């Protein structure tokens with residue numbers, strides 16, 4: 002038996018499709034392109050019904066599924082094509098056909114059908130109510146009282162074709178989207194692209210929108226937020242340069258901040274695909290790199306940087322080469338993607354006490370904005386925001402989860418900025434996709450109780466063994482991610498499981514751990530191997546919980562309960578991307594976790610409700626929800642900051658993940674492999690650990 006096949010596809014052919022878990026199993030999320038990436042299409046009066054959450058696309062017999070196809074590559078342009086294509090220096094805006102615009106009623110119906118809600122969060126007060134500062138009169142943005150917040154009915158993007166015909170995006174960018182295989186816009190793209198590309202067309206009744214809008218978007222994980230902010234960012238640069246006849250220049254006009262390097266590199270890659278054949282450059286910020294900041298500051302600074310070589314050791318060969326050739330010279334970039342600290346370090350570097358500023362930046366984009374504005378990153382993020390001194394700066398905030406505290410913080414900051422700069426305030430618009438922001442409706446959720454830490458380990462081992470998967474619950478097929486609470490636990494779990502995959506299937510090379518304690522180059526290598534399908538089980542911490550897109554991940558295991566409902570949403574949102582169904586999320590909990598599990602259970606219940614799963618279909622039964630204690634506010638805060646205390650390093654037996662020594666396990670594994678090879682057994686080796694009694698089972 003081909004072990005690769007076994008591990009990838011499970012052992013039993015599914016016959017009874019009526020079972021929930023089996024249904025999920027029959028649809029392999031990695032099995033190629035998703036026909037419709039949209040999550041919602043409710044029936045609205047007078048509109049043709051296309052699809053509803055919970056509706057199953059045509060059933061396929063499992064035997065029809067393609068062979069291992071972990072990461073379903075999107076169609077790429079043929080190598081060499083890009084060279085043949087003429088580089089588009091600037092965008093030639095397509096003539097906008099006003100006739101293409103939808104009526105207000107059509108927009109209203111589309112918004113309703115796709116569960117999109119767009120609200121004006123702040124507005125320019127009319128003259129009679131304008132606040133007047135003591136020094137000089139000026140208009141300010143005022144946050145309307147709750148009941149005043151106005152629902153907007155802007156233009157909605159029905160097809161990607163309209164990007165060119167109605168919103169005048171660059172021909173090359175439009176073609177690149179087609180090459181990427183994007184056929185239908187997702188909900189967040191439907192709502193955000195018109196507003197960000199042509200606010201004057203999207204919101205004709207909202208007065209002067211010359212400088213666009215500030216924007217906050219809350220949309221499910223994997224719903225395509227990245228291109229929602231990338232397309233307007235690059236197109237606005239192209240359009241302006243075309244209008245001002247500025248050819249062949251590179252000027253930093255857009256900055257995208259992301260909380261982790263992995264996410265930053267991923268955004269750069271997406272950006273490069275969109276920019277192929279254009280003259281624009283999207284660049285990832287690196288240690289020691291200089292970008293075009295305020296010129297005076299920069300010239301002072303270049304000399305200093307070159308004299309300070311030993312300050313930060315470059316991590317990778319690539320970085321070393323980069324620093325050797327480019328140190329001190331501003332990198333030519335039009336769009337910069339960075340983690341907050343990297344850019345802030347650059348802004349604060351140099352001999353001068355004063356922070357450098359970024360006067361050319363017109364777009365500031367915060368991806369995973371709730372984390373970037375959480376106390377951990379807040380000062381760094383706000384530092385960059387302050388450095389973007391252009392008065393008409395547009396700021397946008399994106400995440401699958403956005404607490405009301407973050408929304409208030411952002412509204413306040415935008416107001417303060419307008420006041421301090423004395424500029425014309427811009428409308429601040431919020432877009433929400435879905436009925437509830439804390440839900441992941443298109444995957445199967447499982448909450449699994451085990452009596453002890455050892456029980457969790459056994460349960461996870463069970464998931465690694467295809468022979469023991471049965472039809473009572475959704476099998477978890479590689480590739481999958483395993484989340485732990487701390488770096489130490491990720492490392493220990495990796496050590497523990499390293500030899501669990503049979504040698505003939507690749508053995509220990511199939512399992513890896515990725516966390517922030519590793520060097521950049523090691524992290525990049527692991528990411529590459531996981532994306533390529535060489536690594537099947539990736540043990541990690543919350544460093545990979547946000548934004549990272551692995552199209553073919555079949556499942557997520559929360560080995561340790563997440564620290565908040567938002568953390569749960571983001572972790573499990575690594576599977577079931579772009580509307581794909583069939584992903585599975587398993588969360589283990591022990592009695593120590595019971596005080597905190599309600600947060601997770603609530604998200605699962607909300608997700609199942611959105612997906613139309615009720616009664617026996619639901620993974621979370623009402624009795625369990627009722628039985629679990631509510632989490633006190635103080636405990637929630639502590640949990641979010643520190644996780645379950647007992648599992649922190651040195652916190653007693655629960656901090657440890659161990660059974661036998663690596664040597665013992667390797668020996669055992671080799672023995673198993675040898676037996677398997679000699680007998681040419683087609684089945685998995687029988688379980689000889691002898692400790693299966695502690696296995697709590699998926700359906701506990």
Ligand SMILES: Nc1ncnc2c1ncn2[C@@H]1O[C@H](COP(=O)(O)OP(=O)(O)OP(=O)(O)O)[C@@H](O)[C@H]1O
Pocket residue numbers: 038182183184185186187190220221222223224225226227228400401547548549550552574578579
């Ligand atoms: N219109 C579309 N049609 C098909 N696939 C799409 C579309 N838009 C985006 N995708 C794909 O969906 C996947 C998820 O997109 P993306 O990473 O932007 O999601 P996200 O909303 O940012 O998720 P997260 O909240 O987890 O960061 C990517 O692989 C992307 O290429």
